[in-house]
Amino acid sequence: MLVGNPATGKSTIAAVLSTIAADSPNHVCYKAEGPKQLLDNWNPEEGGGFYWIDDAFGPNQLREDFVDHWIAIMPKLQAATAAGNSFVLTSRRHIYEAAKPKLGTRNHPFFRDSTAIVEVGRLSELERRQILYNHVKCGNQSKQWKLTVKKFLDVLSKEATFTPEIARQLGDRAYTANVTASLDSLLKFVRENRAFLLQTVGELSKVHRSALTLVFLHRGRMPVSGPLPEIQEIVVRFYDVSRETLADSLNELRESFLVEVADGTRRDWNFKHPTLSDALAAILRDAEGMRELFIRGVGVETILSDVLCDGVERIPDAVIIPRSLNALLVDRLVETPDDGSRLNRLLFHFLWERASDDxxxxxxxxxxxxxxRIARASREIAYDPKINVYSRAASFGILPAELRIEMGGRIERDLIHESDASFLDREDILALLSPLALVKLSKRIKAEVIPALMTKIENTGDNPDSELTPQENFEDIEVTLNYLANFYSDEIEGFPEINEMTKLISSNVDALVRKKEEEERERDEDDWRWREMSDRSPSTPVPPAPQQIRFSPSQDRSIFSDVDE
Structure with a gap:
């Protein structure tokens, strides 16, 4: 997984890896926008696939439905990897950090221990200079401009805020209309790039801003065949432009602000870079009248995923709705169809984390x-949107008694029968249990949950999942033990069983490790004859590893010396 801040080159690296894989006859390459598209294009039992999942957990903010899909398919992802498939995921750092606790133990083991996490953006000085050289050299700036600025490029490449996307913008005259060819102006562009990007987009003509807004309201992915009529109508009314002018403007922004991307038989308009979507969000957030049109015109799923009430803890890139529009927002929220599944879950999640008290x-x-309404339950009670909505409603005194009893029963069942102890440190969720159930809770944990966990440890030790490591086999149990240890932290001495189970897990892991090592030794002994019969011809010289290669650039010649030629 390529993780990093916006504009650090995550998607570019993934595209390069995909291109390399596509050149091999052993790979078939696919690009997906999120896990749902991945599911539409893969067969976990087939090998040789190379899958690039861009913005794996959401493009600008965390998508709860994406997290749900990953939780469901992560075991298949592990099986597909074992079958010879390769996966590259990209995610903004803050979005992945928000997804991690919700993925929990269902996250891929290599992501949990960061073995397969690559922090993008930590570039060497040579890499920074080379990236800046390539973008300026191959960009559309005038030869005179390149000649004037080339003496400053080395300084710019060393700036802490420098990113590959800033290098791309420097090479494109569409982004530097407000930048002069002086060191002060260039440094300001690099150090305050977001402000320059907002200014650049804000100073585009009305018809060009309307075209970008049209793509933005389609979540940055608008069919070339035509926009959704209701969204097109919002833009036409707000900017007072014709539909014909809007269509022409899309083509005029091609390759500078927009790109046309093929996805099977479908072609979409996408932003040239995700930071343009960020800039549009910031501009439209403050545009007088735009948010009312947005709430009235977009689909309810977009509202559930992209909107945030004023006064609620900020979510990056969410469209904030002022209190004056609360009544309109409420009307749209209650229009959410009762689909018995995904939309209900999104609605519960909105009410839990995005809705103001009002x-x-x-x-x-x-x-x-x-x-x-019925919605799919989460693996852990603490992260279940419906349960959190119930706890919030109970705190306001508006949860019907019968629903409180019903949910309290479910929480008890999940604790006793599924060993789900994730909510034990949540007073608001515990408040859903009846007083009698709370009194009996500790006794039931000791009498029913702990013996069940002990049996589960023994069964796992006797019949481990061969596709998991010894440690991974016991991770879910260890998570439950941690919840219990925290819950009984003040009286842990009264529960020696918790320490006993921790020791039992450790001994079972050690036994499984020894067993695995013995099996590997047996396999090694079985194939020694094959190794003895292998080619004994002189070995082919091994090329040096990248870190062993030493570059010796001339001390008198800058890498930027021919950038204007």
């Missing part, structure tokens, strides 16, 4: 039946 109360007052 909007939360109004929605449930306007449609109390929302609380009775």
């Amino acid at each position: 909007v939360f109360r109004q929605v449930l007052q306007k449609d109390p039946a929302i609380l009775s």
Whole structure:
């Protein structure tokens, strides 16, 4: 997984890896925008696939439906990798950090221990200079401009805020209209790039801004065949432009701000770089009248995924809705179809994390039946949107008694039968249990949960999953033990079973490690004859590893000396 801040080159690296893989006859390459598209294009039992999943957990902010899909398919991902498939995921750092606790133990083992996490953006000085050279050399700036600025490029490449995307913008005259060819102006462009990008987009003509807005309202992925009529109408009304002018403007922005991307038989308009989407979000967030049109015109799924109520803890790149539009927002939220699945879960998640107290109360007052909707449960109670909505409603005194009893029963069942102890440090969720259930909770954990965990440890030790490492076989149990240890931290001495189980897990892991090592030794002994019969001809010289190669650039000649030629 390529993880990094915006504009650090994650997608570019993934594209290069995909191109290399495509040159091999042993690989078939696919690009997917998120896990759902991945599911549409793969067969876990087939080998030789190279899958690039861009913005794996959401392009600008965390997509809860993406997390749900990853939780469901991560075991298949491990099986597909074992079958010879390769996967490259990209994600902005803050989005992946938000996804990690929700993925929990369902995250891929190599992602959990960071074995397969690559921090993008940590570039050497040579790499920085080479990236800047390539973009300026091959960009569309005038020869005179390149001649004037080349003496400053080495300084720019050393700036802490320098990124590959800034290098690309420096090479494109569309982004430097407000930059002069002086060191001060160039340094300001590198150090305050977001401000320059906002200014650049803000100073585009009305028709060009309308075209970018049209793509933005399609979540940065608009069919070339034509926009959704309701979104097109929003843009036409807000900018007072014709549909014909809007279509022409899209083509005029090709390769500078927009690119046309093929996906099978479908072709889409995408932003040249995700930072353009960020800039549009910032501009539209403050545009008078735009947010009302946005709420009225976009689909309810977009509202559930992209909107945030004013006063709620900030989510990067969310469209913030002012309190003056709360009534309109409530009307749109209660329009959410009761699909018994995905949309209900998104609605519960919105009410849990994105709704202000006022909007939360109004929605449930306007449609109390929302609380009775069916939605897929999370693996852990603590991260279940519906349970968190119930706990929030209970804190406001608006949760019906019968629903509280029903949810309390579910929480007890998950604790006793599924060993889900994730909620034991959450007073708001514990409040859903009846007083009698709370009194009996500790006794039931000791009498029912702990013996079940002990049996599970023994069964896992006797019948481990061969596709998992010895440690991975016991991870879910260890997570539960950690929850229990925290819950009983003040009286841990009264629960020696927790320490006993921790020791039992350790001894089982050691036994499985020894067994695995013995099996590997037996395999090595079985194939020694094959190794003895192998080619004994003189070995081919091994090329040096990249870190062994030493470059000796001339001390008198800068890499940028011919950037204007």
